[in-house]
Amino acid sequence: MFRRASRLCFELAILIGFWWFGGWLAQACGLPLPGGVIGLALLLALFASGAIRPALLQGGAGLLLAEMLLFFIPALMSLLDYGALLRSQGWKILLVIMCSTLLVMLVTALSVEWMYRWRSRHEPR
Structure with a gap:
């Protein structure tokens, strides 16, 4: 139970980190795009290059998608x-x-x- 919760927190922290970094990059470079879009583009590039496996973030992404209505x-x-x-x-x-x-x-x-x-x-x- 604790192991699963800590893994979920880790995955959510990585996703939030990409969102935060995308926002910082948008502001630093003066890009007219939301930070979330830039962060997701960076994450997609890492998935496509094989640097990160999508299974690494599957639980955190699933939780966010399940609670999207909120x-x-x-x-x-x-x-x-x-x-x-x-x-x-x-x-x-x-x-x-x-x-x-x-x-x-x-x-x-x-x-x-x-x-x-x-x-x-x-x-x-």
Whole structure:
């Protein structure tokens, strides 16, 4: 039990470290990207190069994904304060949400497909 909890804390600390380093790098270089995006790009590069195995962070990433809804509850609750805005501009907001969701899904699918093909070409047989 203690061993599993300490491993989970270790994995979460690594993920938080990438997030923090990405934020620091964005601020130091004046990049117009969120630190989380830069940190995840660095982590993806390390995964692709084989420097870090994805299984090393599987438990921490799984915990964050399982609790992802908690990160969105404050945003959803704030919608109650803007009922008039939703009634007048709701269709535009819904259109932006649908288009951005579609783009995220498309980019994710293409990235996974590209990574799968790259890995199958470069993986030793």
